[in-house]
Amino acid sequence: MTEHCSHSDLTSCTQPSSEQVAIFLQQAADLCDKRNLRFTRLRKQVLELVCRAEQPVGAYHLLDELKQSGRSAAPPTVYRALDFLLEQGLVHRLSTNNTYLACAHPQHPHGAVFLVCSECGHTQEVHNEGVNDELDRQAKQFDFAIQHAAVEVTGLCSRCRGS
């Protein structure tokens, strides 16, 4: 049904093993190669930081990490890298809390639903065709051409409810 994806067992790229991160970065490199785009050291570094984060991270958090790594970095450094990664579908941006997270399935474009815990920040990326179909239907009814759907659900994860 979908093409092979090393992350097919994951609903999110957060908290992956080192090996999973390595595979993810290689996939990103391949994808950029295929599109004749440069997967530069900076872009790779930012993607790795996003990928290794336990939760979606803010741009200035990434900036701090870049600086700590010894690299010269200012806000445009990280925002430009993030913009590139967003355009290529390698990361998502959560507008409800201004954070970024690695995409669980960068191979194919998709509308995603994010379940964002307001307590611990843990965020689950899920792909829900029912929601997408319903939004498509709704858009058609209003003669509206969808460019991007941000579906961000805030609430409490099971762990934070202790249940």
Added chain:
Amino acid sequence: MTEHCSHSDLTSCTQPSSEQVAIFLQQAADLCDKRNLRFTRLRKQVLELVCRAEQPVGAYHLLDELKQSGRSAAPPTVYRALDFLLEQGLVHRLSTNNTYLACAHPQHPHGAVFLVCSECGHTQEVHNEGVNDELDRQAKQFDFAIQHAAVEVTGLCSRCRGS
């Protein structure tokens, strides 16, 4: 099916007639009364500005308008009023473009879908039970307790596509 609502003919409170605005403000006053909350002059003024706006407006735009009206105003002035109106369900906040718009159906709480034109800014509030049901189902599957769902669809309205 739903209780009476003077806005039942509207999918959004933007671009209403003066009379519709007046009715809306009266409803807001009644609602605050019922909840034993103060619908102060500032809160009323901010709600009216949001309601009269042709499109969702930013906080600093509202701030400018407040200043122009002669009132002493600083950022907290408008953010506090907006926070109150948000809590009471009288306005919505769009996190994708940091704007605020009057709620089309403040009488009953609801999950809403917003169709936001990226060209002209025109925004349609629609209530889609299919989306809500699907999100509820998805949340249950992950044992996730929804607090708020932000469903913001960016795209081009029919007018901006010239079709």
Added chain:
DNA sequence: CTATGTTATGTTATAATATAACATTATTTG
């Protein structure tokens, strides 16, 4: 392998959005 154009990054400054903290005023309640 240079010259030249293009893409990416460095750097400084600033814009846009939002909140903290504390003083003052208005409103409610006893």
Added chain:
DNA sequence: CAAATAATGTTATATTATAACATAACATAG
């Protein structure tokens, strides 16, 4: 009225993001 509570005023600052221009790295043609 006095005391408590709620709302607003005021100043400063935090957070998020972009503009503008300089430099460096890379690609491609001659």
